[in-house]
Amino acid sequence: MEVLKNKFSGFMIPLVSVILGLLAGAIIMLFSGYDPILAYTALFNGIFSNTYVMGETIRQFTPLILSGLAVAFAFRTGLFNIGVEGQLLVGWLASVYVGLQFDGLTPFLHIPLAILAAAAAGALWGVVPGFLKAKYHVHEVITTIMMNYIALHVVNAIIRSYLLAPGERTETIHQSASLASAYLQSITDFSRLHYGFLVAIIGAIIMWFLLWKTTLGYELRAVGFNTNASQYAGINVSRNIVLSMVISGAFAGVAGSMEGLGTYGYMSILSAFTGIGFDGIAVSLLGANSAIGVVLAAALFGGLKIGALNMQSVAQVPTQLIEIVIALIIFFVASSYLIRWFSNRLNKRGKI
Template structure:
């Protein structure tokens, strides 16, 4: 398990770029076969995303939650943990923020930060629970996380229905205005798109992710555990607490995703029978980004563009839903299965490097 996880931790830039191209070409072929104009479809996609300030704003809004869950999954991957439970942590973070937003009344400068903080911590604790089960009870994180996702969903529904949802409703009342993290003026500037602080905190989280992992002792321990838990343990690193810490931090990222969804986008929460699946999108995003924070940022942007833009593909270019799904899926597939691309690129790259070597030795001879 940890071996293939660590193999995913290698960042490269060329490979994803080529992969996206492959995916686009492949998707184009599928559309051609289906009798649709791929150029028009991709143009519609781009138009949908960049067509107006409203669309740009809504695309950013689409990117925000998957950026957070992508960071969550990627962070855990770095320690060799597969956090499939970002979904549950997202829900718990959201629910906690909703409670603070509705039940507590404070001035804005306290209320919103408190709601964000509480949501983040609750998401983190939910993740830590999964980490605890892995470290001390030997429950594989994938199993426990899948179960905890359901528990999170239904626990959250129960709490909402019991304490917040009004009679005759499926959703909570709106959070207090003081807890909102929407940015009104920016929304207006973006043609009414739902803009909030989430994306900015997301960008800060990208930086934090990097600093935490590569600049601190904690991150060093965490990466050591991720690459080689045996050696880490032999070197005196407490692998168990590292798992817990990792899942705690991972859960905090996921929790933030949920927090900004409720405080910034909806302002209320719905008791729903199924999760929105942002945690699973996060897995794809983390894979796309090679578990590197900058990569995850780009992965989230790509995923967000495709997700939001795909509506344009079938609305403007009349490409049917099924084909759009294939196109989007194949782009993501090609990016994620980068080993295929690497293999395809390898002869080219190695030829280049041998040329270089030849060149170098020729220089050497000349000198």
């Protein structure tokens, strides 16, 4: 009974937070002189009105699922991976590099090879903060934030030095490495939808299976729950900390490959972060760090971002207001968890 109560509570907190975030956004619109009913109608139509926007919505939330999984996986094992953005960037570059090689290779080999390269690059970028955490107890938040900036400038330097093509970008990858699909584009009125959404769903299944159906997942969760007890039980804590960051980085790297192999087919020199990795933190939080929750939260965030464009054109509401609504949703989620934690503390004191 207590388990069902916790699961119901875990489902209700994000749902109520979304409703409160939308209501707060409506109030802000009213005070700003906009019509919230017209704005939200336009937002809804901007997500579901035709096949094109539905295809763009799915395309938008595909990398968000994987970046959310990266954050959620680390969090489930007691770590806070703020470096998803950097791991995503190196994964993006690795996938594009492999996509530019091996001309004539069959797609059944080229695409998995490029995705695996992205996963390996993201995993490698996660090794450093994982090792520093395990060996020297350096907090992963500090190291992963620093690794983001290193990734941004290293990736730009590699493109400028070795892969630069006209337009401040790399060449377009070979068709054999592309996740883009003429069939998907035709049925979605030529949106940028690609087969990467299947990779994202498979990623969610892998995370769920790994954490909850394997001995390795049990050890990783045990270390995250209590390192001292895990060490006493004979679990190699240091190895599992590094492994957790490696797997989290791999998810982030694959998120980058969705942009490199699917949406764009190349990588441009970036003047700033993409924001996908940082949005993954919000997606993970709203999804309660569960695989299905991350998928649903990513769908919500992707829908809000695509629908915001229609909201701006129809109701003249700035797209920045959607960012405010998303921030409010996360605020209410965090507040709810804080209230529940505080309530549990009071209940325990009362029992004592």
